[in-house]
Amino acid sequence: MELNHASPLTVSVPYPYYLDPLRERAARGELGDVRLVGWDAVGEPTEGVAVDELDVVVLPFHSTSLTPSHDYVSTHVLRETLPAATRARLVQAPSIGVEGLVECLPPGAVLSNAVGVMEQPTAELAVTLLLAVRREIPGFVQADRWTNHRTPGLLGSRVMLVGYGGIGQAIEARLAGFGVEVVRVASRARTTEDGGTVHAIADATALLPGVDAVLCSVPLNGATRGLVDAEFLAAMPDGAVLVNVGRGPVVDTEALVAELRQGRLLAALDVTDPEPLPPGHELFSTPGLLVTPHVGGNTHASLRLQVDLLADQVLRVAAGRRPRNVVGPVGAMT
Numbered sequence: 001m002e003l004n005h006a007s008p009l010t011v012s013v014p015y016p017y018y019l020d021p022l023r024e025r026a027a028r029g030e031l032g033d034v035r036l037v038g039w040d041a042v043g044e045p046t047e048g049v050a051v052d053e054l055d056v057v058v059l060p061f062h063s064t065s066l067t068p069s070h071d072y073v074s075t076h077v078l079r080e081t082l083p084a085a086t087r088a089r090l091v092q093a094p095s096i097g098v099e100g101l102v103e104c105l106p107p108g109a110v111l112s113n114a115v116g117v118m119e120q121p122t123a124e125l126a127v128t129l130l131l132a133v134r135r136e137i138p139g140f141v142q143a144d145r146w147t148n149h150r151t152p153g154l155l156g157s158r159v160m161l162v163g164y165g166g167i168g169q170a171i172e173a174r175l176a177g178f179g180v181e182v183v184r185v186a187s188r189a190r191t192t193e194d195g196g197t198v199h200a201i202a203d204a205t206a207l208l209p210g211v212d213a214v215l216c217s218v219p220l221n222g223a224t225r226g227l228v229d230a231e232f233l234a235a236m237p238d239g240a241v242l243v244n245v246g247r248g249p250v251v252d253t254e255a256l257v258a259e260l261r262q263g264r265l266l267a268a269l270d271v272t273d274p275e276p277l278p279p280g281h282e283l284f285s286t287p288g289l290l291v292t293p294h295v296g297g298n299t300h301a302s303l304r305l306q307v308d309l310l311a312d313q314v315l316r317v318a319a320g321r322r323p324r325n326v327v328g329p330v331g332a333m334t
Contacts, residue, residue, distance in 0.1 A: 012039035014060035021307045051084040058092045075100035099220045102328040111328040117305040122296035123170035126245045129268035155179040160211040163218035208235035220247035230255040241266045248273035260288045
């Protein structure tokens with residue numbers, strides 16, 4: 001899809017931590033003839049710019065929830081605000097997951113995601129959470145006394161990766177030094193380039209009794225919503241660990257809480273359903289559960305990568321070139 005624009009290119013950016021470094025690059029002449037404005041996709045853009053003057057829209061982080069956190073915007077709101085950006089040719093998501101966003105696009109715009117930005121930091125957190133639970137770090141911290149006992153650890157364990165895209169593969173790379181056996185599960189069965197087996201997601205339940213941990217990094221879609229349900233959890237062996245760094249609704253919260261309260265399983269969640277968790281939600285007090293507030297991709301390195309991606313996308317659109325990481329609409333993906 002060819003994208004042509006007259007100068008200057010007007011680009012909206014939602015957060016100061018993206019906007020400020022982009023303005024520094026623009027001041028050095030690295031972004032060409034560009035006008036950078038702030039816009040959170042809710043109110044009006046800064047600098048007196050109208051929404052229908054925007055050529056590139058960088059979205060805030062989004063949620064399908066009606067009550068997202070302060071720095072997230074609901075897709076219910078985006079369906080009302082984004083179509084007004086009638087001049088936009090690129091809508092850039094800051095995340096890998098783009099559920100609910102294609103339906104929000106203005107006519108003629110393509111949607112790109114942040115592949116290449118979030119995979120490694122998210123994999124880093126996934127392994128951190130797994131290690132923390134298997135070595136019982138939360139229990140030692142909360143004990144308020146000197147205790148000394150053996151913990152399961154990772155050496156010799158079998159870890160199932162539910163999702164074998166960029167994040168899943170980055171998790172596998174980080175697990176390589178821990179002496180674990182990896183069981184790969186993805187949307188379809190296939191063989192990796194080095195001859196490894198990837199099982200179909202439909203076969204996951206049958207494989208669960210033989211694993212010690214499950215790390216979920218799948219995107220949210222019709223096939224994965226509620227994937228980790230009561231049947232899935234019941235198939236996991238006693239003492240197994242569930243880690244979810246993908247999307248919250250992949251896991252049935254009620255079913256997980258029931259298993260954790262029985263003391264049969266352990267879990268760590270960087271994503272939850274609902275998200276954000278309201279004060280007093282039962283997940284905060286569920287035994288055997290470690291929760292982090294969706295910070296998988298929030299590192300200094302990922303911020304640099306995100307700004308690099310945004311700068312490259314601006315230059316591509318200005319030059320009439322195809323943006324990177326186009327994921328929608330369907331007709332624009334080829």
